[in-house]
Amino acid sequence: MCGRFVVARATSDLLPSLLDSLASAEARADVADHGLPESFNVAPTDRVSAVRERHGERELASPRWGFVPSWYPDLKKRPQPINARIETVSTSGMFRKAFAGGRCIIPAQGYYEWVVTETGKQPHYIFEPGAALAMAGIVTAWPDRSKAEDDPDRWVLSTAIITRDAHVAPGEVHDRMPACLTPESFDAWLDPALDADSALALLDGDSLEVAHALTHYEVSRDANSVRNNGPQLIEPLG
Numbered sequence: 001m002c003g004r005f006v007v008a009r010a011t012s013d014l015l016p017s018l019l020d021s022l023a024s025a026e027a028r029a030d031v032a033d034h035g036l037p038e039s040f041n042v043a044p045t046d047r048v049s050a051v052r053e054r055h056g057e058r059e060l061a062s063p064r065w066g067f068v069p070s071w072y073p074d075l076k077k078r079p080q081p082i083n084a085r086i087e088t089v090s091t092s093g094m095f096r097k098a099f100a101g102g103r104c105i106i107p108a109q110g111y112y113e114w115v116v117t118e119t120g121k122q123p124h125y126i127f128e129p130g131a132a133l134a135m136a137g138i139v140t141a142w143p144d145r146s147k148a149e150d151d152p153d154r155w156v157l158s159t160a161i162i163t164r165d166a167h168v169a170p171g172e173v174h175d176r177m178p179a180c181l182t183p184e185s186f187d188a189w190l191d192p193a194l195d196a197d198s199a200l201a202l203l204d205g206d207s208l209e210v211a212h213a214l215t216h217y218e219v220s221r222d223a224n225s226v227r228n229n230g231p232q233l234i235e236p237l238g
Contacts, residue, residue, distance in 0.1 A: 002178040005111035009035040014132035023057035043226040052104040063157035090196040098138035106135040113173040123223040126216040135178040169211040179207035
């Protein structure tokens with residue numbers, strides 16, 4: 001699974017073909033000047049950066065991490081899944097509508113997984129050397145029915161990260177991992193005209209390729225707590 005990940009200043013620098021394609025010149029300039037909002041311990045319920053196509057234009061959205069489908073009665077209803085399995089994302093009643101028309105890309109520098117040891121949970125930092133990760137996701141909008149239809153705050157965006165079997169990755173840490181895209185597939189993945197079967201085939205092939213490029217090492221157990229943040233969390237243990 002993917003339950004915690006990292007966005008660093010270098011993340012935007014390593015994904016120029018994705019972020020330079022944003023329709024808004026202001027958004028492009030902001031990313032170029034400041035990068036994506038940085039966090040070394042992104043956790044469920046946090047706002048995340050997600051690139052999506054909307055009304056024919058590419059935008060950088062800030063959905064909440066924890067999927068809330070439009071038919072939920074309120075924002076407190078559970079579950080609010082943070083991950084969607086590639087095996088069922090196109091057919092699940094929870095996700096299929098978003099997969100058909102709300103695919104997105106969530107940039108990350110890397111992510112954490114944990115190994116249970118005799119002394120407790122040991123975090124590992126997983127990443128692709130010299131690259132950032134373009135994690136495949138889905139985004140949806142939940143209508144706040146207490147607000148007027150023309151209220152700009154009526155719609156609440158949320159997202160889930162698509163995962164796949166991690167046993168394809170060398171030295172895997174967990175049984176699931178985020179499904180990631182290669183730069184050559186960004187345009188096709190974000191195109192709402194791409195049908196579900198083709199999108200699945202594209203993601204399966206790309207995520208397999210990226211999985212073989214990943215490496216990992218142990219990091220401080222400070223990463224176990226969402227209260228901790230900072231670049232020291234991804235430094236390898238001595």
